[in-house]
Amino acid sequence: MAEEIKNNTKIISEIQNRIQFGTMIAIFFSGMLYYFFNIFDKDNANYVTLSYSGVVAFYLVTFCLFELEKKKMNMKLLKWINRLSLLGIFLFIIPISYLTSINPKFTFIKVSLGFQKILFVISLYGLFLIPIVLFIILLIHLLIRLGKEAIT
Numbered sequence: 001m002a003e004e005i006k007n008n009t010k011i012i013s014e015i016q017n018r019i020q021f022g023t024m025i026a027i028f029f030s031g032m033l034y035y036f037f038n039i040f041d042k043d044n045a046n047y048v049t050l051s052y053s054g055v056v057a058f059y060l061v062t063f064c065l066f067e068l069e070k071k072k073m074n075m076k077l078l079k080w081i082n083r084l085s086l087l088g089i090f091l092f093i094i095p096i097s098y099l100t101s102i103n104p105k106f107t108f109i110k111v112s113l114g115f116q117k118i119l120f121v122i123s124l125y126g127l128f129l130i131p132i133v134l135f136i137i138l139l140i141h142l143l144i145r146l147g148k149e150a151i152t
Contacts, residue, residue: 018085023059058131065138088130
């Protein structure tokens, strides 16, 4: 029993750190996106940046929901949330490395490999989806728990 509590505390701490780190990266990444789109597509720079700010909002709401539910989750659910939060951080690597490798003096974006573009686009969509999936999982857990408490 003591070992299980120790493991839960360790995973909870990892998840908190990962969600906080993901939030921080998301905040700074929006600035990189603005810079990138301001160079290559000035008309859509503000739109993309504002659209991306939803990722930051979902990370913040996810963190709040996790704080509400963390002590009431079983180990299996904690492990899934831990993996998803790590995947959310991992997905920042490809777009950041892609954006930092582009030199605005060259038309690199037009001649870059299709595979790089595909990974870039998949990662961007993943960046939007991971905090939303985490939010949905936590919200469902909260609603189920509240439903059970209301019944009893």
